[in-house]
Amino acid sequence: MIRETKLDQEIQATRIVEDANEKIWQRIKFGAIVLMVAALIIAPQFAGNYLIYVLSLWAIITISAQGLNLTMGFAGKVSLAQGAFMGIGAYTSVLLVKNGWANYWIAMLIAAVFCMMIGALIGFPALRVKGHYLAFVTLAFNELVILVLRNEEQWTGGPLGILNIERPSMFGYSLFQPVRFYYFCLLMLGIVTLAVWYMIHSPWGRAFKALRDNPNRAESVGLSTTTYTLLAFAIGSGLAGIAGAMLAPLVEFIDPSSFDLNKSLEFLLMVMVGGRGTMAGPFIGAFFAKVLPELLRFANEYYLIVFAVFVMVVILFFPTGIVGIGSYLKDRFFSGKEKESG
Amino acid sequence: MSVSNTNEPVLEVRNIVKAFGSVQANRGISFDVYKGEILGVIGPNGCGKSTLFNCILGQLKPDSGTVKLYGQDVTGQPPPKLSKAGLGRTFQLLQVFDSMRVPDNLLTSVQAHVASVVSSLFRSPDLGMKAQVGTVIESFRLGHVARQEAARLSYGQQKLLDIAMGFMAGPQIVFLDEPAGGVNLSMLASVKERILELNQNQGVTFAIIEHNMEFIFEIAHRILVLADGQVLMTGTADEVRRDPRVIEAYLGR
Numbered sequence: 048m049i050r051e052t053k054l055d056q057e058i059q060a061t062r063i064v065e066d067a068n069e070k071i072w073q074r075i076k077f078g079a080i081v082l083m084v085a086a087l088i089i090a091p092q093f094a095g096n097y098l099i100y101v102l103s104l105w106a107i108i109t110i111s112a113q114g115l116n117l118t119m120g121f122a123g124k125v126s127l128a129q130g131a132f133m134g135i136g137a138y139t140s141v142l143l144v145k146n147g148w149a150n151y152w153i154a155m156l157i158a159a160v161f162c163m164m165i166g167a168l169i170g171f172p173a174l175r176v177k178g179h180y181l182a183f184v185t186l187a188f189n190e191l192v193i194l195v196l197r198n199e200e201q202w203t204g205g206p207l208g209i210l211n212i213e214r215p216s217m218f219g220y221s222l223f224q225p226v227r228f229y230y231f232c233l234l235m236l237g238i239v240t241l242a243v244w245y246m247i248h249s250p251w252g253r254a255f256k257a258l259r260d261n262p263n264r265a266e267s268v269g270l271s272t273t274t275y276t277l278l279a280f281a282i283g284s285g286l287a288g289i290a291g292a293m294l295a296p297l298v299e300f301i302d303p304s305s306f307d308l309n310k311s312l313e314f315l316l317m318v319m320v321g322g323r324g325t326m327a328g329p330f331i332g333a334f335f336a337k338v339l340p341e342l343l344r345f346a347n348e349y350y351l352i353v354f355a356v357f358v359m360v361v362i363l364f365f366p367t368g369i370v371g372i373g374s375y376l377k378d379r380f381f382s383g384k385e386k387e388s389g
Numbered sequence: 390m391s392v393s394n395t396n397e398p399v400l401e402v403r404n405i406v407k408a409f410g411s412v413q414a415n416r417g418i419s420f421d422v423y424k425g426e427i428l429g430v431i432g433p434n435g436c437g438k439s440t441l442f443n444c445i446l447g448q449l450k451p452d453s454g455t456v457k458l459y460g461q462d463v464t465g466q467p468p469p470k471l472s473k474a475g476l477g478r479t480f481q482l483l484q485v486f487d488s489m490r491v492p493d494n495l496l497t498s499v500q501a502h503v504a505s506v507v508s509s510l511f512r513s514p515d516l517g518m519k520a521q522v523g524t525v526i527e528s529f530r531l532g533h534v535a536r537q538e539a540a541r542l543s544y545g546q547q548k549l550l551d552i553a554m555g556f557m558a559g560p561q562i563v564f565l566d567e568p569a570g571g572v573n574l575s576m577l578a579s580v581k582e583r584i585l586e587l588n589q590n591q592g593v594t595f596a597i598i599e600h601n602m603e604f605i606f607e608i609a610h611r612i613l614v615l616a617d618g619q620v621l622m623t624g625t626a627d628e629v630r631r632d633p634r635v636i637e638a639y640l641g642r
Contacts, residue, residue: 058533065536250500250509250516257486257497264484267446268554269472269501278506324488 072377087233091226099225100297101341106232107293108337110239112317112329114286119315120323121247122279123259124173128185129314131192132162132284134306136291138196138203141212141301151215155292159285166284170277189308196303208302212295228297235293239286244326246282255279259324320361322370331369399424399562399594405444405454407437414440415451416618422562427588427595429609431602431629433639437618438598439481442564446478447471458562473502477560479551481567481598487540491531491550492522494539498554529553530579545576552580556587562594563587569601577601581608606630614638 091099115129136158143154172184196203203209214222222228246252254275257265262272295301313336321332335354343350365371398421407415414437422428430438443449445456447468456464458474486494496516504512515522526535529549534542539550552568568580585608587593599605605612606626614621614629616638622629629635 061533062536246510248514250496250504250512250514253489253493253497253500253514254509256488260486260488261484263448263480264486264554265497266468267448267472267478267480267484268498269469269558270497271469271501271506274506 096225099229101338103229103232103297105333105337106236107290109329109333110236111287111290112314112333113243114283115314116318116329118279118283120318122255124279125182126185127182127311128189129287130306130310131189132287133291134192136162136288137295137301140292141209141295158292159288162288163281163285167277167281170280173276174273189311193303193307210300212299214296320358320368322368325370328368328370397424399459401457403455406452407440407444408452413618418620420613420620422594422596425592425594426610427608429605429612430596430598431612432615436615438615439566442566446476475561477555478564479555479566483547483551485539485547485550488538490538491526491535494550494554495522495525495557498557502558525553545572548572549576565597567598569599569604
């Protein structure tokens with residue numbers, strides 16, 4: 048009896064320490080987020096048009112990477128078609144606007160919904176195959192999309208793509224100026240991030256993780272793995288569609304090669320290196336893939352060598368990506384919590 | 390142990406046949422599970438116990454045979470549907486959600502029962518079940534590790550969590566595959582306590598595969614003995630213990 052009380056006291060004491068540490072950690076995270084948002088908002092004061100362009104691209108790529116992170120990082124279904132879905136979104140929205148069938152905003156919505164529908168279809172093979180086999184199925188789909196974009200010239204302009212894509216207006220303000228378009232990208236990134244955050248912290252998020260951790264168990268506790276697999280693919284692809292619809296007016300030009308397998312591999316890399324299955328992962332991954340190379344332009348091709356080595360080291364030693372390095376440091380030096388093996 | 394007080398079968402299993410290639414895992418197994426009883430399922434390794442559970446619970450499709458739940462044919466229905474119909478289970482190998490903390494493991498195990506897919510997007514993360522989850526965690530003595538991710542728990546703790554997950558959604562019939570395997574004595578006592586509590590206070594029916602004979606003979610009302618994919622006999626613990634066929638099946642000819 049006395050021993051139990053003592054144990055209870057120890058548990059109580061550990062909990063208080065854990066609570067305090069958790070609180071400090073939350074504050075550090077919150078502070079970092081506030082700083083980052085502030086830096087992004089005031090960036091145009093200090094950055095030239097080119098850097099603003101790069102940051103706009105980063106925001107768009109991050110939206111799409113968040114989509115893949117949902118499908119792959121949280122729900123555990125590998126996909127090599129994120130580039131293709133961005134392409135479908137981009138071409139759909141551009142064609143709708145060019146032909147005068149819809150304004151930009153409706154076109155973006157249609158592009159997203161269309162990508163969700165095709166994403167759900169691509170989810171069906173994922174009900175039967177997983178891992179490498181699923182990677183090959185999605186890879187084949189990516190190639191198929193590129194073939195269609197190249198060959199259906201009367202619609203897509205073939206290999207040459209579509210030129211002179213106009214930037215839209217928002218609430219009567221033209222987004223033609225780089226800074227305005229940049230703020231539009233930031234706004235969209237913010238909306239998407241909040242939506243993803245909400246979803247991941249809702250019971251859906253748990254269902255996705257259950258699907259990744261142990262599909263067999265998920266089924267046996269009543270979760271429909273079919274429904275959640277298709278949902279994960281649909282939502283992940285829908286986000287790529289939105290990103291595609293934003294990429295077209297940023298670059299003002301689209302062609303099939305902008306959405307080929309290389310792009311899909313790049314997204315895979317971003318999610319892996321950033322930290323799959325974490326909120327911050329896609330932001331960090333997209334930063335390493337899109338922004339850092341531009342900042343380190345003076346290093347020329349040496350950057351690629353350093354980047355390649357860096358990627359290998361991260362994947363080898365921190366399978367959970369750069370975010371994994373963060374949580375390792377947190378465990379090691381900050382909360383003093385050690386891995387329990389007993 | 391008193392034998393269950395009703396004779397109303399909640400589950401009727403008839404002629405289940407399942408083969409993997411040339412290996413006949415189940416060769417026509419029939420038995421009933423009665424309301425409110427604890428049925429022990431024993432038999433030598435490889436006699437088809439786990440395969441039988443998987444056939445009943447939808448993880449495998451039997452080659453032939455039927456499973457009736459409350460008189461309704463549920464043969465080959467998918468696991469989520471059977472789970473919602475009130476069948477809970479654990480697996481022979483540990484099956485917890487590694488990356489999630491203990492409370493999230495429990496909530497994941499109940500969410501499909503309290504909210505539809507669409508409505509669960511709009512529910513609070515803890516589904517308003519925080520107190521209930523806390524009670525379950527305390528009753529399985531997992532309070533001191535409740536903040537940990539499941540992968541960081543010891544084997545025994547994961548086992549307790551696994552069983553707690555099987556109970557979480559308030560099932561009518563629970564299938565446990567070796568709940569005593571790899572669990573130390575004090576944990577075993579707590580597993581036994583939970584099973585008996587659910588059985589006696591809430592009338593939950595159990596079917597339990599077990600190799601720990603002492604454990605299963607103590608809690609089971611009735612024992613089903615399998616050998617070579619067939620039913621060797623059913624009876625009380627004493628009848629089974631005395632039967633020469635059972636000894637032969639375990640020790641070989």
